[in-house]
Amino acid sequence: MSLNLGVLSIQGDILENVLAVKAAIDELGIDGTVTSVRTPDEISNVDGLIIPGGESTTIGRLSVANGTLKILKEKIDQGMPVLGICAGMIMLSKNAQDKVVGKIDQPLLDILDIKLERNSFGRQRESFESDISLNSIGIPSFNGVFIRAPSISDVGSDVEVLSKFNEKIVAVKKNNVIGVAFHPELTRDISLHKYFVNLTNTLKN
Amino acid sequence: MLPLSGERVNAKGIISEKLDSVDTLRGSSTLKRGFAHMQKNGVVMDVTNVEQALIAQEAGAVSVMVLDKLPSEVRKAGGVARTASIKIIEEIMDSVTIPVMAKCRIGHVNEALVLQETDVDMIDESEVLTPADELRHIWKWDLTTPVVNGARSLAEALRRIEEGASMIRTKGEPGTGNVAEAITHIKKVNDGLRTIKSIYDSGDNQELVRMAREFKVSYDIVEQTAKLGRLPVVNFAAGGIATPADAAYLMSLGCDGIFVGSGIFSADDAQERANAIVLATTFWNESDKVKEAQKMIDERQSIPGLDVKTLDLRMQDRGGSA
Numbered sequence: 001m002s003l004n005l006g007v008l009s010i011q012g013d014i015l016e017n018v019l020a021v022k023a024a025i026d027e028l029g030i031d032g033t034v035t036s037v038r039t040p041d042e043i044s045n046v047d048g049l050i051i052p053g054g055e056s057t058t059i060g061r062l063s064v065a066n067g068t069l070k071i072l073k074e075k076i077d078q079g080m081p082v083l084g085i086c087a088g089m090i091m092l093s094k095n096a097q098d099k100v101v102g103k104i105d106q107p108l109l110d111i112l113d114i115k116l117e118r119n120s121f122g123r124q125r126e127s128f129e130s131d132i133s134l135n136s137i138g139i140p141s142f143n144g145v146f147i148r149a150p151s152i153s154d155v156g157s158d159v160e161v162l163s164k165f166n167e168k169i170v171a172v173k174k175n176n177v178i179g180v181a182f183h184p185e186l187t188r189d190i191s192l193h194k195y196f197v198n199l200t201n202t203l204k205n
Numbered sequence: 206m207l208p209l210s211g212e213r214v215n216a217k218g219i220i221s222e223k224l225d226s227v228d229t230l231r232g233s234s235t236l237k238r239g240f241a242h243m244q245k246n247g248v249v250m251d252v253t254n255v256e257q258a259l260i261a262q263e264a265g266a267v268s269v270m271v272l273d274k275l276p277s278e279v280r281k282a283g284g285v286a287r288t289a290s291i292k293i294i295e296e297i298m299d300s301v302t303i304p305v306m307a308k309c310r311i312g313h314v315n316e317a318l319v320l321q322e323t324d325v326d327m328i329d330e331s332e333v334l335t336p337a338d339e340l341r342h343i344w345k346w347d348l349t350t351p352v353v354n355g356a357r358s359l360a361e362a363l364r365r366i367e368e369g370a371s372m373i374r375t376k377g378e379p380g381t382g383n384v385a386e387a388i389t390h391i392k393k394v395n396d397g398l399r400t401i402k403s404i405y406d407s408g409d410n411q412e413l414v415r416m417a418r419e420f421k422v423s424y425d426i427v428e429q430t431a432k433l434g435r436l437p438v439v440n441f442a443a444g445g446i447a448t449p450a451d452a453a454y455l456m457s458l459g460c461d462g463i464f465v466g467s468g469i470f471s472a473d474d475a476q477e478r479a480n481a482i483v484l485a486t487t488f489w490n491e492s493d494k495v496k497e498a499q500k501m502i503d504e505r506q507s508i509p510g511l512d513v514k515t516l517d518l519r520m521q522d523r524g525g526s527a
Contacts, residue, residue: 010487011267013242019206053243054267055303061265062487087243098302106302118302124326125350127236128229147239148304148326166225186207186239 003032003201006046008072010038010062012054012087016185017193021050024193030201040071048081048200051088053147053183056096056118059087060107073109081176081200083192089172089179090118090150112179113156114172120151120181121168132182134163134171139191144170144182151181176203207242209234210429210437211366216346218369232349234371240304240327240351241372241439244268244462248452248483249306249441251275251466253289257475258297258305264479268304268326270464271297276333276380277467277508280518286334288316291323298324306353311524312338314347321350327372328352332523333379333466340527345369355443357390357521359397360420363430364527366438367422373436375460376521377444380467382508384451386521387444391458398435405431444521447472447508449485449498456489473506 005025007017014036021034037043049072051059063069076082076092084092092111098104098118121128124147132144144165151168155161162178163171170181176199184192212234220231230236247267252258258269273289274282288309298305304326309316311330316337320328330343332355342365345352351371356362362373375394377387404412405428417427430437442455443464452463463486469479481501488494513519 009246011246013245015245016206016242023206054245055243055247057262057303058247058265058267058483062483065484066488100299101302104302123298123324124236124240124304125321125324126231127240128224128231129233129235130224130227130229145235145239147236147243166227183239186235186242188206 001204003030003197003204004045004047005032005034005197005200006037006043006049007034008038008049008051008059008088009036010066010068011058012052013185014052017050017052017085020185020190020193021197024190024197027190028194028197030197032197032201038066038068040067043068043071043075046080047204048196049075050196051082051084051091052185053086053088056087056090057106059091064107069107069109073111076109076111076177079176079203081196081203082178083196084179085183085185086147086149086181089181090116092177092179096150111177112172112174113159114152114179115154116150116152118150119148121146121149124148130165132163132165132170134192136160136162137173137195139195142184142192143187143189145186146170146182149181207235207238208433208437209238210433211426213346213369216369218345218347218349220349237351237371238438241353245439246487247462248486249462249464250469250479251464252297252470254293255296255300257470258301260476260479262301262303264476265483266303266479267462268306269297269301270306270308270329272308272333275467275471276520277382277471279333280380288320288334291319294323294325308334310334311336312341312343314343317343317348317352321348325350330354332376332520336523339524342368342524342527345371355521356394357525358393359401360422361525362394362436362440363420363422363426366436367426370438372439372441374441374443374464377442377446378513378516379444379520381445381513381516382447382468382471382510383445383513384447384455385445386513387442387446387455388458390444391442391455391460394436394440395459398430401427401431402434446482447510448502449481449495452482453485453489453495456486462486467508471508474503478502
């Protein structure tokens with residue numbers, strides 16, 4: 001059966017992720033498609049989903065308005081693979097704090113037991129690129145593009161740390177759920193998208 | 206994957222440094238243009254104080270843009286319009302979690318440097334403020350903070366990108382509540398893109414050179430843009446947007462997102478209107494949702510519009526020939 005991948009299409013860099021997944025599917029030679037999805041119906045039909053980078057407050061509020069948040073949580077709890085990028089990782093967390101503003105009240109999916117700080121490296125001027133590694137999933141070197149990125153200071157016992165930048169955790173995995181603080185879709189390297197497509201393919205078959 | 210056409214890899218705004226002994230790069234085109242990509246499919250709202258910024262964030266705005274006065278008030282006040290008070294910008298930065306942008310005058314390098322030092326997330330080199338240099342815009346490659354510029358045509362957009370703009374928006378006619386100019390400008394940009402793409406596809410390099418001369422930009426950026434078939438940076442609509450239907454229409458013309466200036470906080474139903482414009486921008490291609498959004502606002506409370514033909518001050522012409 002053909003693999004059906006989706007990119008959550010509410011706000012953020014949706015198209016960039018669609019293109020990266022498309023390239024990953026082609027390179028892997030897998031029978032699959034990728035579409036941008038938004039309505040509960042569209043979401044219920046995908047085998048794996050990317051929540052793209054963007055503004056987490058915007059994505060959160062609009063997912064509530066659209067009834068999307070509920071179906072997302074159900075599907076992920078049932079085992080649908082999901083890759084949350086930057087704002088997407090914030091959406092996956094159980095709670096988030098902001099570096100400057102502190103406690104924040106925004107709708108979240110409440111899935112990953114992680115201690116997350118928004119805007120952890122500072123504002124846009126402090127955004128940076130740096131080489132990182134995700135050795136445990138077979139990606140020894142990756143150009144990490146961190147834009148007003150969040151970071152994680154602590155994880156629950158069931159959450160695996162995939163990558164750190166200095167002492168800050170910047171990529172995590174819990175079974176079918178992956179969260180990264182950086183933007184693979186802004187680089188030419190599709191190895192992380194390939195990993196995700198493969199994971200979805202394995203879990204489906 | 207980010208198109209990096211026209212990028213200058215040796216720009217002064219790019220900083221290589223070690224962070225706790227790890228090599229890092231700041232201010233690269235990927236980071237500056239990438240920031241704008243995170244704003245896509247969203248609404249940036251003009252605000253003048255913390256209260257308005259919180260309303261904008263609550264409504265789901267992707268950023269706020271801080272001004273001393275809303276464009277419609279700038280229009281009435283006359284005189285010289287400058288960058289906003291740094292104290293107010295900082296108060297807003299301490300109050301919201303979404304990015305904070307601020308405007309500086311066209312060509313005013315040191316207003317931009319002050320805003321960069323204040324740590325705003327993006328600088329708008331804006332025709333809403335009184336231009337400081339009509340001949341030369343800021344050389345934005347020298348800044349680490351990304352800059353957005355207005356444009357009325359493909360030529361103007363490419364001139365700004367060549368100077369280092371990380372994002373483009375239509376100029377429209379600010380502070381009028383009249384969306385007609387923004388519509389004209391995005392259509393002109395789109396027409397220009399179609400034209401150069403068809404010339405590129407036909408293989409007529411000589412004609413592309415002639416276009417580059419007409420546009421007053423380098424051949425390289427024309428060729429790269431023509432090959433891409435779209436601008437190499439994110440392109441928003443701005444100038445005169447007042448209703449959810451305005452926002453939805455501009456999204457349907459291929460804009461990546463929306464700036465709303467006076468349209469929200471000059472209206473009497475600001476909170477509802479802010480919510481409604483965000484909804485219409487996200488769901489622009491679902492007509493029932495745009496209708497619901499439009500129903501949330503009351504036309505009797507919209508900003509009274511101005512006819513562009515009768516204006517004494519056409520902000521869109523500022524810096525346009527340079």
